[in-house]
Structures are given as C-alpha cells and as structure tokens.
Amino acid sequence: MKTKLQNSPFTFAFGMLAMMIPVQAFSSFYSYYYVEKLGLSVGLATLARTIYLIWDAVDQPLFGYLSDRTRTRWGRRKPWIYSAMPFFVLTFVMVFAVPEGMKGTELFIWFLAALLLFETASTILWVNYGALFPELFRGDRIRAKASAIQQGFQIIALLIGSAVTPIIFAAYGFTNMAILFAVAFVVFMWLCMVTVREKEEARKEAPLKLVEAFRVTLKNKEFWIFNIANSFAQTVNGLLSSMIPFYAKYALKIPESQVSLLLAAIFVSVIPLVAVWYYIVRKLGGLKSWRLAMLFYALAVIPLWFANGLGSGILAGVVAGFGLSGFLVTPAVLSGQIIDRDAKETGRRREGIYTAVAGFITRSSGLISAVAFWIVGMIFGYVSGENPGSNPEVAFRYLVSVVPFGLLLISFLISLFLRNIFPVEMGKWKGENSHEQNNEQKINH
Numbered sequence: 001m002k003t004k005l006q007n008s009p010f011t012f013a014f015g016m017l018a019m020m021i022p023v024q025a026f027s028s029f030y031s032y033y034y035v036e037k038l039g040l041s042v043g044l045a046t047l048a049r050t051i052y053l054i055w056d057a058v059d060q061p062l063f064g065y066l067s068d069r070t071r072t073r074w075g076r077r078k079p080w081i082y083s084a085m086p087f088f089v090l091t092f093v094m095v096f097a098v099p100e101g102m103k104g105t106e107l108f109i110w111f112l113a114a115l116l117l118f119e120t121a122s123t124i125l126w127v128n129y130g131a132l133f134p135e136l137f138r139g140d141r142i143r144a145k146a147s148a149i150q151q152g153f154q155i156i157a158l159l160i161g162s163a164v165t166p167i168i169f170a171a172y173g174f175t176n177m178a179i180l181f182a183v184a185f186v187v188f189m190w191l192c193m194v195t196v197r198e199k200e201e202a203r204k205e206a207p208l209k210l211v212e213a214f215r216v217t218l219k220n221k222e223f224w225i226f227n228i229a230n231s232f233a234q235t236v237n238g239l240l241s242s243m244i245p246f247y248a249k250y251a252l253k254i255p256e257s258q259v260s261l262l263l264a265a266i267f268v269s270v271i272p273l274v275a276v277w278y279y280i281v282r283k284l285g286g287l288k289s290w291r292l293a294m295l296f297y298a299l300a301v302i303p304l305w306f307a308n309g310l311g312s313g314i315l316a317g318v319v320a321g322f323g324l325s326g327f328l329v330t331p332a333v334l335s336g337q338i339i340d341r342d343a344k345e346t347g348r349r350r351e352g353i354y355t356a357v358a359g360f361i362t363r364s365s366g367l368i369s370a371v372a373f374w375i376v377g378m379i380f381g382y383v384s385g386e387n388p389g390s391n392p393e394v395a396f397r398y399l400v401s402v403v404p405f406g407l408l409l410i411s412f413l414i415s416l417f418l419r420n421i422f423p424v425e426m427g428k429w430k431g432e433n434s435h436e437q438n439n440e441q442k443i444n445h
Helices: 009-037 042-069 078-095 104-136 140-172 174-193 200-204 210-218 221-250 256-284 286-300 309-329 331-346 351-363 365-380 392-418 433-444
Strands: none
Touching: 009 042, 009 078, 009 104, 009 140, 009 174, 009 221, 042 104, 042 365, 078 104, 078 174, 104 140, 104 331, 140 174, 140 221, 140 256, 140 309, 140 331, 221 256, 221 286, 221 309, 221 331, 221 365, 221 392, 256 286, 256 309, 286 309, 286 331, 286 392, 309 331, 365 392
C-alpha cells in the first residue's frame, strides 16, 4: 500500500492496540477467573506458569531466529503475523471457554494446555511485530515519537482490556467477552499489517547461522543489563494488572461492578502523561529518561498501600499511572540503540532474535509475579476464592504496593550499571541526523 499511511507510526500502532486488548484481558483476569471463580489453587496456577516458562525459553529465541532467516516477497515478519492470527484467536477464546464442571486435575490440565497454546501464538505475534519497530523507524527522534504514539494506543488497549472487561463478562460471560475481543484483534491487526512495508535491504542480507546468531546475542552486555532491569519492572506491570481485582475486593472492599472505575483511573491518567514522557525523552535522552521513569514508578505505587475505598483507590491509581506511563515510553529508544549497534558490528539487521530473547527475559517476569503471589498467599493464608485465609486484605496490599516497590527499586539499581554505556544521547548521533529527519518527514507527509 503505497500511500502516506505506509509505515506510519499511527497505523503501525494499531498492531499494539490489536494485541494488547486480548492480552491485557488475559493477564488481568486469567488468575481471577481460574483461581477466584473456578477454584484452581494458587499452587497449581504457579506450576502451570512454571511449565509455560520452560517452553517459552525454547520458543521465543527459536521463533526469533526463524523470523530473521525468513526471506519472502512479502517480507520477513508479515507472513508470520498473518499465519499466527487465526491461531491466536482460537487459543484466546479457549482460555476463557472452560467447560462447565471442571475441577481439580481436569481444570489444571485445561488451564495448562490453553496457556501453552495461547502463549505460543502470542510469541509469534510479539516477536515479529516487535522486530518491525526498529526496522521501520530508524533514529532516536522518530523512535521516541513512534513509541509515544504506540504507547498511547497501548493505554487505550489497557483501558479496554482492564476496565471494560469486567463490564462485559459481568453482562455476557467470559466466553462471549473473549469472542468479542478476538474479533477486535483481527480488525485492528489487519489495519496495521496492510500499511506495513518492510525494507528491501533486510531481505537481501545473508542470515547468521544458529550458533553464531546466539553467540553474538548472548555476549552483548548492554542487552543483558537493559533487559534484566526491564524484567523486574515488567513484573510490576503484570502484578498490578492481575492483582487489582483481588485488591479491590479484599483491600478496598468495593463491589466487582466498581473495579472498572478503579482500573480506568489508572489507565486514563496515563494517556496524557505519555506525551509528557515523550518530551522528557527528547530533553534527557533514552538512558536518563528510562532510569528516571523506573524511580518515579517505584514512588508511585506507595499510595496504593494507604487507599481505603473507591475514592482514595482512584487517587492512588492516578499517581501509579504517572509512573506506569514513563516505563511504557522509554524502553523502546534504548532497545533500538542496542539493535542498531549490533547491526553495525555484524552487518545484519537481527531484530527478530533480539526481540525474542528480550521477550523471554521480560516475559519471565510472569514467573516472578506468580511466585510472589504464591509466597505472599502462603504467608497470609490465601489459597483461593473458596479459601481466602484470615487476612486477605493485607496480602493484596503487599502485592500491589510493597512487592512492586521492591522490584522497581531493584530495576533502578540495575539500571545504574548502564552508566557510560550509551555515551551518545538523543539527537547527537553524528551521521544519522539527516537520515532520521528525512525518515520523520516521509512519515509525517
């Protein structure tokens, strides 16, 4: 599609909207659905997540490597995305279409199978969609702009996937909610992909062999420090989104119908703040902004401990939204720099393998989140909705405030090891400024 919409940051962001609506609904409510509603024990839910991570450790790098090696007339990434779309739809519906009467081992097996299949489909989509970002948008300025737009769409998706989801499943059930979000995914992902045109030069490069590709990737110190720090912060995103329904019920003591208002307070506040963080990135550069975002995020989760009731919960949620917005915008610039430097050293664009390995590191945060849920649950006696223990209120206050603060503090401390690794900040890449400006002009016009 040779129009002004080709490779536009706005149309590309539809892909984020497409995937994040169902993914956010999944991450926010699968624990609540299986543990609180269906009675699956926290221990079995944690075991399922552990088994998934073992598979994820294999399929993430594998699909990234295969994507980098793909050579077709349609590009490297688009064929994978189109092929994975129906698989993603079917497995997402499977997660929330549990046959009636399943309990115990049967429920665990269904949950594990649905989780593995859904995460496999998600992996193919995320690896290839994520690999397109640094390929299509070259240069820090346009990446910061594209990231801000993309994260704005992500916040809309987070709002729908978190705040609207309870309204839908309360009215129509979990299965119909899943079908509705699956249809939305197909529409928005098609709008994204039909406007994407991959760059020709990437298809002509001879790919690295398997061992060499992983050797070069795994010895990249910058890559590891950046993604390990990100993984702890990413844990907080998943932990907050999945624990808010429990927190609302047991700590704030508000009815299920008001959970949407609480989630909306967090995510609506993020939308205008994305623009604020784009401005901060422009002024301070990627590294300083990323580090500052994690520090602000750590401080922003503290008020969640003190909230009581819907009103104070909403105020605490707005504060948390400011920290969240910074973490959503800032990592894309640093990730792009790492991939660009690798391309200069190897002579090949290897977005797929870097996106995949980074995806595994950050998505392993799901295990940290699950283990935190399990440990805090054991300490305070929470087993499931059928057996919440003697003090579930304090348990979920810890899980939305104390644990996130500790994880974000670890992220910030790890980020300090990147000092002087990125000596060239935004707008100072000699030899790239003219290319970046030309690229931005093409996209804008």
